Amino acid sequence: MLRKIGCFGFLAAFLLIGVVTANFVYGWNASGPLETETAFIIEEGSSLSAVAEQLEKANAIDSASSFLTRAKILGSGDSIKTGEFMLPAGASNADILALLQSNEVVQRMVTVPEGMPSILVYEALMAEPLLAGSVEVPAEGSILPETYSFERGETRQAVLDRMQSDMKNVLAELWEKRSPDTVVKSPGEAINLASIVEKETALPKERRMVAGVLSNRVRIGMRLGADATTIYPITKGKPLGRRIRVSELRDPNPYNTRAIAGLPAGPITNPGRESIAAVLSPAETKALYYVADGSGGHVFSETLEEHNRNAEKWRALRRERGEM
Structure with missing residues (x-):
């Protein structure tokens, strides 16, 4: 009898342990x-205990102590x-911990x-x-045009550093592949x-082709004649919003290639990879001039x-369109 009771007690204890374990x-x-997808942020240096408390307050888990x-x-x-994580609706404790231990940090874009x-x-x-x-x-x-990811709370300086580092790397890569025909003598000139x-x-x-024409002009000491260089010292690259004045075209400031020969004092914008590559491997051409053709492109001469005919x-x- 005692043996039966002992066996029953052992079985009951085993079942109880099983139930507790299963639960x-x-x-x-x-x-x-x-109930809904929720953004959750973990600050640098946070412990799992602190995060569990945050999760309970955010109603992502029922109990911080049970979670731990x-x-x-x-x-x-x-x-x-x-970083910032997106917790799915109905996420289990196991799902949440796995997510917070993963690299699935929410990435923003600029x-x-x-x-x-x-x-x-x-x-x-x-x-x-x-x-x-x-x-x-x-x-x-100094900035490479591109789409950059960032995390919530990241510093602007960190993002800017990546933009500038990418430009340095791309410029160094393209400079090594430059054509002997390029007119520029340094990465800065490029x-x-x-x-x-x-x-x-x-x-x-x-x-x-545009790079080829401009390179030809630099090579013979001819003015580049780019309106954007006239506008740059006035607006720092923002749209002018009006026609350029005659006095501005004639202003011999170090950026205005309408008034001075050679390259301007510095870049007038942040060029993309393809424009840098074009300057370092320009088209072989004898053209010295180009003018808009009315369809978004240019006619070269x-x-x-010949240029004056194209300009007319x-x-x-433009007169037909009512732009003049």
Whole structure:
């Protein structure tokens, strides 16, 4: 009889342990209380205990203490990451810990289009509310136009550093591949001339041809005659919003290639990779002139006489459109 009671007691204890264990495991993998997808931020240096308290306050888990106990026994020993995470609706304790230990940090994006001047890059960074700190207006031509990811709370300086580091790397790579026909004598001159190419044409297929014409002009000491260089010292690259005045065209400041020969004093925008490549490997051409053709591109010519005819066609087209 005692033996039967003992066996029954042992069996009952075994079943109880099984039930408790099953409940313990079930509580780890069961759906959690979150009703909607929720952003959750882990600050640098946060402990798992502190994060568990945050999760309970955010109603992502039922109990911080239960979460910690289950995490120690059933979870991975990997450390939690810093940053912003999106917790799915109904995420289990196991799902949440795995997510916080992963590299699935929410990435935000800021885009620098080709030809965006540094003053506008500065304004874009300062206007992004999820970044921290402040920056100075970066040097013109030091930013590589690209789309950059960042995390909530990251410093603006860190993002700017990546933009400038990418430009240095791309410039170094392209400089090593430069053609012997390039007219520029240094990486700095390459950025300078590329910034003009970037502003002179919006068509990728024309970049090398425009670079070829500008290179020819530099080579013979002819003025580059780019309106964007006239505008730059007035607006720092922002749109002028009006026609250029005659006095501005004649102003012999070190940027105005309408009034001075050679390259301007510095870049007038942040050129993209393709414009830099075009300057370092320009098209082989004898052309010295180009003028808009009315369809977004340009007509190129070798002589002033031919250029004047093309320019008159462009003026006639503008008159027809009511632009003059």
